[in-house]
Amino acid sequence: MMKKILSLFAMFLVAVCLHAQQRVVYTINDGWRFAKGSPFEAHLTSCDDSSWETVHIPHTWNAKDADDDQAGFYRGPAWYRKRLFVDKSQEGRRAVIYFEGANQEVQVYLNGQYLGAHKGGYTRFCMDVTSHLCYGQENLLAVCVNNVYNPNIPPLSADFTFFGGIYRDVYLQFMNPVHLATNDYASSGVYIRTPEVSKTTASIEVTALLTNELDKPQEVIVENVICDASGKEVKKHQMTCCLLAGETKTTVAKKIKMESPRLWDIDDPYRYLVYTRIFDKKGALLDEVVNPLGFRWFAFDSEKGFFLNGKHRKLVGTARHQDYFQQGNALRDELHVQDVLLLKEMGGNFLRVSHYPQDPIVMEMCDKLGIVTSVEIPLINAVTETEEFLTNSVEMAKEMVRQDFNRPSVMIWGYMNEIFLRRPYTEGKQLKDYYHFTEKVARELEATIRQEDPSRYTLMAYHNAPQFYEEAHLTEIPMILGWNLYQGWYEPDINKFQCLLDRAHQVYKGKILMVTEYGPGVDPRLHSYQSERFDFSQEYGLNYHKHYIAEMMKRPFVAGSSLWNLNDFYSESRIDAVPHVNNKGVVGLNREKKDTYLFYQAALCKRPVLAIGNREWKARGGVVNTSERACKQAVPVFSNAKEVELLINGRSLGVKAVENGSAIFEVPFVNGLNQLKATAVVGNSVVEDWLEVCFQLVAADLKEHGADFTEMNIMLGSPRYFEDRTAQVAWIPEQEYKPGSWGFVGGTPYRRKTNFGFMLGSDIDIFGTDMNPIFQTQRVGIQSFKADVPDGEYSVYLYWAELDSNKEKEALVYNLGADVGQILAGNRSFGVSINGMQVLDDFNIARDYGYARAVVKKFIVTVKNGEGLCVDFHKKEGEPVLNAIRLYRNY
Structure with missing residues (x-):
């Protein structure tokens, strides 16, 4: 009995000893x-x-700072300091x-x-701090x-x-002097290859980098243990x-052989785990790291597209930026996880991790959920013609590849x-030299990535100026040509999209x-039943995406696509409907699902899907247009x-019938x-969806039905609806x-x-409003706004902003010509009277408030004797304008 107790105690001491030797990792x-x-200092x-x-x-x-009314954002140095107490138990490691x-x-x-x-x-990146760390006392870590x-x-x-x-986690790691290397571009020090994979057999090759930081040689045992998803050892x-x-x-x-491997696939992303361990001669554990292992084989074909484990799969997904509402890029892990889940729930099977490597938990989630990924380094828009730029680019490529080398989801490096x-140049020798240097950078990156990882494909993404890339030979270099195409948005004709696909297929054999x-950009607060390019309405966005996905699905040579973008993201130089935000996401900065997201969910998912659209448009309004009022x-x-089936009340x-989702x-x-309430039958499942909408009905005939009038909120010069979500106010389009009834008199x-015709409204940021x-x-040149409202006291709100500047503004390069042709204003001055009473005489918006500044003037008006309400505009110099009007009945 005593012998058994001593034996158990010895086993316990060994277990404690082994545990103490393991690597310790924690955030600070x-x-x-x-x-x-x-x-x-x-x-x-x-x-x-x-x-x-x-x-x-x-x-x-x-x-x-990057989301305020002031142009620009802080770019410069900043310091972080932290006091660290490190326990003496870690000394010697x-x-x-x-x-x-x-x-x-x-x-x-x-x-x-x-x-x-x-x-x-x-x-x-990581740095060894051993020689400067004090144990059992406070340390000062300072980071510029x-x-x-x-x-x-x-x-x-x-x-x-x-x-x-x-903006991402910081860790301290403690390990024995003999350990798996941490100095190889902040990788795990372990690289797993699967040179042979089939449904019946697979081979694994594990490369481990070992470091001995002792002052004498060490003989060690290196062990690789492959476990299945349940933790059972299989090899x-x-x-x-x-x-x-x-x-x-x-x-x-x-050549570690595996029989009948369970494959990693989109529908069954099965992962094994590889434990790489170092033991000393006596069998004590010195270090251990764990990496995912997914058995899969894949191939791209220029005619037939993408194949995974021998099965054709159309890759359909999104790109993703690491932004969140009012947090910028500083996201905690849960928000990264949420994004990849959103992509999977949408039915997506592909993520373009763009335009830079992202938080490692993003890649971890792609591995778990069966999402094929492309990861890229941030060479965007231009290069600098220096060797230092080239060196930094190559170093980034090595970091990218080595840090995510073991991810089964990664199949493309970009x-x-x-x-x-x-x-920077448009012609001559300077342009030729620039092309030549860019080609040099591209070929060096291609060679580096192919050498680092011959098993995956390489990708470069081009905008719709193929002649530039052809002249520089860039279309010859990568294995995959990616095209960023915006016909129907930055370029006017949406049907040019499929023409460009066919051209690329023919030209780049x-x-x-x-x-x-x-x-397209979509602001979910905006809706239009006369949708058009650059109106940022949900309706235009939906039509656009339906067209694009249908054309790509028709063409097997289109291996896959990543719509731009999963989520809205901050772009300080942009203005659009939401300043400083690129709102092309299918979900918002706060992850609100737009109609475009719901469309893809219906088009791509196999599980039952039913969702009433316009989900967040809960404060709606409109004009009576039926006999049932x-x-x-x-x-x-x-x-x-x-x-x-849809029911209302x-x-x-x-x-x-459901057509195209x-x-x-x-x-x-x-x-x-x-x-x-919506109901449907999908397979053997009955599905339902509910939505409540608060609707503000505006009478078409105020003379007959004006007794119930409370308010109206009208956007001038626009066919759009807008939802003020803060105040739950519904804005509706103008009418003559x-x-x-009510409406405008005169004006346009x-x-x-722009280079592509005329576009709705202005794309400038309006200061002083969200x-x-x-x-x-x-409405320019407006003569009057009339409303035959009943007698009573009203608040009349007039909304203005001067949209024409007397200064040239810089064109935004990403709009590709859609924002040129700026109108320069003269001196605009006009008067305003309400029901015959002059309320403004020499009203000059630019002089009094400046360009692009929101101005709201509220007037208290008594309507009597059945005269209704009439706001008249009196031209003095230039044309009178009105941006919006709100009428609110006080009594």
Whole structure:
């Protein structure tokens, strides 16, 4: 009995000993001190940081700075300082500080001593801090982060905000002096290859980098254990290795055979785990890391598209930026996870991780969910013709490949996105030299990636200027040609899209083709039943996406597509309907699902899908247009059923066939609360969806039905509806006045001229408001606005913004000509009278308030003697304008 007890006790001591030897990894995200600029001697312990801001990682200093009314955002240095207490139990081990991402140049100090630097804002890096760390006492970690423009570090420019800061997790790692290497571009030190995979057999090759940081040689045992998803061991391989003092050595466990492997696939993303361990001669565990293993084989064909495990799969998905509402890029893990789940729930099977490597948890989720991925480095718009730029680009490529090498979901490595969008020269020798250098960068990156990882494909993404890329030979270099196409948005004719696909297929024989970007801007607050390009309405966005996906599905040579973008994201230089935001996402910055998301869900998902569209348009309004005193408006219902039924307030509107993912119902909304219910049968499942809408009905005939009048909110010069979600106010389109009703008299809608015709309203940012669409359109030359409202007291709100400037503005390169042709205003002055009383005489918007500034004037007016309300505009110099009007009945 005593012998058994001693034996158990010995086993316990061994277990404790082995556990103590394992690697310790934990975050140090909380309680940092932060200050912008370059405080004096900020790296020294003597620096007083007591007045600095306390922040927690992930953190960016631009979260609000890049989303305000002031042009630009802070780009420069900032300092982070943290006091670390490290327990003495870790003494004698190696210590590493590990950054998942900091943008974009970083210098690290520990206890006043310089540790090193890193260039590039989107890849991981680590530094050994062993020799400078004090155990059992406090240490000072100081980090300088600088997001200033550097011509030698990509990206040079891009259609997204370059948030500064330590915006991903920071870790401390402690390990034995003999350990798996941490100095190989912040990788795990283990690289797993599967040179042979079939349904019946597979082979695995594990390369491990071992480091001996002791001052004498060490003989070790290297073990690779393959476990299935339940944790059961299925294969083990061991080998011995002798490490010299201070040596990092590569070991390779070749041809570990596996019979009947369960494959990693889109519908069944099965993952094994590979535990790589180092033991000393006595069998004590020195170090261990774990990596995912997915058995799969894949191929792209220039005629037939993409094949995974021998099965044809059309890749359909999105690109993704790492932004979130009012947080910039500083996202906690749960928000990254949510995004990949959103893609999977949409039915997507492909993610273009763009335009830079992202948080490792994104890749982890793609592995788990069966989402094929393409990862790329941020060479965007332009290159700098220096060897330093080339070197930094190549280093980024190596970091990218080695850090995500073991991901079964990764099948494409990318580099260069629209690299000629901002050519510094347009002709002559300088342009030829620029082309030549860009080609040199491309060929060096292609060679580097192919050498690092011959098993995957390479991709470059081009914009619709193929002649530029052909002249520089860039279309000859990568294995996959990705095209960013925006016909029907930046270019006028949506039907040119399919023509360009066919051209690319004909011209680039033997090259694999993907559509790497497409999509219009959509502001879910905007709706239009006369939708048009650049109106940012849900309806135009839906029509656009339906057209694109249908044309790509017809063409087997289109291997796949990634719509732009999964989510809206910050782009400080953009204006559009929402300032500083690119709103091409199928979900918003706050992850609100737009109709375009619901459409893809119905089109792509196999599970039952039923969703009433316009889901967030809950404060709606409109004009009576039926004999039952209701307002009929179109409502889409998205489903993968054959037909759906829609009811309003318990009354059926009939059953309609689903075509291309949706059925459109004309819904008669009544004033007040409306309840919608949709039902459908998908397979053997009955599915339902509900939606409540508060509707504000506006009478068409105020003389006859004006007694119930409470308010109206009219956008001038626009056929759009707009929802003010903060105040739950519904804005509706203008109409021309008819006796007994309401509307404008005279004038024309403001439309700006572009290279491609005239477009609705202005694309400028309107200062002093978060409701740009109300102020970005107007009626020019308006004579009057009349409303034959009943007698009573009214508040009359007149909305203005001067849309014509006396200064030239810089064209936004991403609009590709859609924002040129700016009108320069003269001196506009006019008067305003209400029911014959002069309320404004010499009203000059630009003089009194400036260009692009929201102005709202509220007038209290008494209507009597059945005269109704008449707002007249009196021309003095230039044309009178009105952007919107709100009438509210006080009594």
